[in-house]
Amino acid sequence: MAEFPFATVTANELSFAERDERYRRLHDWPGRAYRHASGLRMIWKYDDVREVLDAGSPAITPANALEPLVGYPRIAATPGAIPHLVRHLLPLPAKATADLTDRRLHKQVWDTMAGPAGHFRIPAADRPRQAAAMTAHFHAALRELPAGTTELDVTALSIAYATRVTGSAVGLPEREWQRVAVWSGAQSGLLGRRMRGRELSDAVAALGQLFTVSGRAVDHNLRSGTVGFATRLRDAGIPRRVAVSAVANSLAAGVHTVSGSIQQGVQRLLSDPGRVWWELLTDPATAGQVAAKILQLDPGLVAWKRRVLRPVTLAGGTELPAGPVLVMFAAANRDPAAFPDCLSLRRPGKMPLTFGFGAHICPGKQSATLAVEVFLHQLRMLLPQARLVAAAPGSRRDPDLLFSGAAVRVTGDRRL
Ligand code: HEM
Numbered sequence: 001m002a003e004f005p006f007a008t009v010t011a012n013e014l015s016f017a018e019r020d021e022r023y024r025r026l027h028d029w030p031g032r033a034y035r036h037a038s039g040l041r042m043i044w045k046y047d048d049v050r051e052v053l054d055a056g057s058p059a060i061t062p063a064n065a066l067e068p069l070v071g072y073p074r075i076a077a078t079p080g081a082i083p084h085l086v087r088h089l090l091p092l093p094a095k096a097t098a099d100l101t102d103r104r105l106h107k108q109v110w111d112t113m114a115g116p117a118g119h120f121r122i123p124a125a126d127r128p129r130q131a132a133a134m135t136a137h138f139h140a141a142l143r144e145l146p147a148g149t150t151e152l153d154v155t156a157l158s159i160a161y162a163t164r165v166t167g168s169a170v171g172l173p174e175r176e177w178q179r180v181a182v183w184s185g186a187q188s189g190l191l192g193r194r195m196r197g198r199e200l201s202d203a204v205a206a207l208g209q210l211f212t213v214s215g216r217a218v219d220h221n222l223r224s225g226t227v228g229f230a231t232r233l234r235d236a237g238i239p240r241r242v243a244v245s246a247v248a249n250s251l252a253a254g255v256h257t258v259s260g261s262i263q264q265g266v267q268r269l270l271s272d273p274g275r276v277w278w279e280l281l282t283d284p285a286t287a288g289q290v291a292a293k294i295l296q297l298d299p300g301l302v303a304w305k306r307r308v309l310r311p312v313t314l315a316g317g318t319e320l321p322a323g324p325v326l327v328m329f330a331a332a333n334r335d336p337a338a339f340p341d342c343l344s345l346r347r348p349g350k351m352p353l354t355f356g357f358g359a360h361i362c363p364g365k366q367s368a369t370l371a372v373e374v375f376l377h378q379l380r381m382l383l384p385q386a387r388l389v390a391a392a393p394g395s396r397r398d399p400d401l402l403f404s405g406a407a408v409r410v411t412g413d414r415r416l
Contacts, residue, residue, distance in 0.1 A: 004034050006042065010192075011302045011330065011404040012397045016268045019298070020343070023334045032318040038069065038194070038401060040305070040324050044331035046338035046350065047316045052306050052327050054358035062360055064307040064324055065098040066249075068190040069401065070200065080201030088208025096245035097253075098304075098360055105238075106359065109246050112236045114363030119229050120169060120250075122366040130367075134374040137164040142382075151389060154266050154408040158259035158375060165371045166254030169364075170247050171228035172217050180251055183210035187252035191305075192402030207252075214248035254364055258371050260300020260405035265291075265376060267406045268298060270388045277345070281380035284373075291373035293345055296352040302330035302404045304356065326401060329353040383412030 005022040014022065026044055034042045043049060055062050068075060075081050097113075100106040113120050122130050141160035145153065159181045166184075167177040186206030189195060195203055218240065221230035229250075233243035269278040269290070277293070280286035306325045313319050332353050334342040339349030355362035362368070379386070389409040397407065 004029065006328075007034075007036070010399045010401055012400040015406070016264055016271065016298060023331055026331055027334065027336055032316070033320060036326065036401075038326075040326035040401065041308075041320060042303075042326045042328055043318065043320070044328040044335070045316065045318065046332045046335035046353070048314050048318045049327050049329050049332035049353055050357045051314050051316075052320075052325060053304070053329065053353065053356050053360075055306060055360070056358065057312060059309050059312045060325075061101060061307050061309060062305075063099055063101050065305050065360075066191065067099075067305070069192060070190075070194055070196070074196070075200065075204060078197065078200050078204075080198060081204040084201065084205040084208045088212050089204070093211050093248065094239070094241040094245045096242045097249040097363075103359070105242065108236055109233070109238055109242065110359070110363060112232050112238065113246070113250070114365070118363065119232050120363050120367050122370060127370065130370060131374050133168075134165055134371055135378060137161055137168070138375055138378045140164065151409050151411050152383065152386075154379070154410055155259070155263050155405065158262040159255065161375055162255045162258035162262075162371065165258065165367070166251055166364075169229070169254070169367060170214075170217070170250050171221050171226065171230055172213070172247075172251065173220065176213055176217070179209070179213075181255050182206050183213075184252045184255035186210070188256045188403045189400070192303075192400040193398060210252060211244065211248045214251065215244045218244050218247055250364065253362075254368065256403050256405065257300040257364075258368050260403055261295055261298060261368075261372050262300075262375050263406040263408045264298035264300070264404065265294035265372065266379065266408050266410070267388065268294065269376070270386060270410065278380060280345075281377050284377065287373050287377045287380075289345055291369060291376055292352075294376070295354050295369060295372060296333045296339075297330075297342065298404075299330050299333075299354045300405055301354075301402060303328045303402050305402075329356070330404070383410060385413040386410040387412075 005025040011019055032045055032048060036042050043052060052060055096109050112118060138161055141157055141164055144160055145157060163177050163180045167180045183206045186203040187210065190203050190207060218230045221228055222234060229247060230243060233246060277290045280290050303326050306327055308320045308322050308325055311321050341347045355365040387410060389411055391407060395407060
């Protein structure tokens with residue numbers, strides 16, 4: 001029997017073309033679940049993924065969603081990590097979002113983020129203002145890159161941009177924005193990568209700083225009375241410890257998800273010899289369709305965790321034993337049973353599961369979608385003739401079960 005397509009590689013290590021091929025083979029695979037060497041059981045069929053993300057059955061919980069992939073015992077056994085744990089992460093941060101199982105408190109926090117008057121929600125009338133603010137972030141991030149070259153590091157630009165968009169959305173002071181990418185990278189890495197030694201202790205340090213700075217930002221915003229995320233959380237009656245985690249979780253969640261989607265999207269758009277989707281970016285009406293398609297096919301976050309508490313049989317017949325599950329929603333977004341022609345812009349299929357499903361659905365969905373659209377549109381307007389610069393031979397990204405991006409450099413028709 002052929003090897004399982006994601007037994008030894010992750011989406012993050014592949015080009016978009018290799019990913020297309022592996023996902024196609026995945027949906028031809030005879031089984032519906034696979035026990036990965038990490039101990040996580042992988043699932044990828046659209047209906048299974050939706051049901052497990054929804055976690056509607058008491059046998060399925062999101063409680064492990066933010067657990068580090070290497071487990072807490074490995075962190076506790078890493079001497080370099082302990083001072084950072086003690087300094088920044090004790091007492092342990094409160095649960096506020098993805099791993100919070102207290103349904104009432106979770107709903108309170110989620111509604112403050114994305115309910116009808118939620119902080120991250122973008123009403124249609126406010127879309128032009130938000131798009132203009134994101135455009136300003138694009139150009140500010142561009143000015144921070146080395147000037148006078150003909151090559152543009154899209155990966156660096158997308159990270160600087162997503163950092164600004166997310167940092168400003170949660171009310172982090174501007175002087176801290178630059179470091180958000182490092183903290184967010186640490187959180188993402190802890191979730192999806194098998195870190196050890198120095199890398200692991202550095203990630204714990206960065207995660208700790210994320211919580212410390214989030215606490216400072218909440219206190220500062222409450223003292224100054226600036227209306228924003230912190231005051232909304234307070235006005236909703238959410239305790240400070242939970243509010244700090246809501247800020248930290250949102251900061252960690254927004255950067256590599258948005259920037260990874262942009263990086264992989266640019267790689268796909270510029271690899272098409274006809275550059276059909278690239279040209280559609282010129283018109284805001286069709287740019288939105290392209291951004292939505294990129295988020296379906298190439299999201300910066302490809303999977304999320306759940307835990308099965310006792311053996312369950314899903315509605316479609318998939319049997320899952322007790323244990324942790326890797327819910328591969330980017331793969332589900334290509335399930336032919338839900339998307340007859342997933343690579344076509346004209347045949348949309350079901351609702352992609354990029355932003356999750358159910359009570360924990362991503363509260364940053366609207367903001368992230370607009371952020372990807374604005375970036376791609378701005379890049380197309382800046383460098384209409386952009387071409388991909390070939391990657392250095394042998395360069396490969398780290399294995400990562402959750403996050404996915406691409407090292408993308410482009411060269412344009414003018415000096416930047
Ligand atoms: C392309 C970008 C993004 C993708 C693909 C993405 C994806 C997701 C997914 C799949 C979940 C569900 C987790 C679960 O079911 O437990 C989630 C949750 C979350 N996302 Fe996003 N996200 C993105 C951007 C953002 C942004 C920009 C923010 C903040 C402004 C954000 C904040 C959050 C938070 C706080 C949660 C936890 C929600 C909860 O458990 O109640 N995300 N995201």
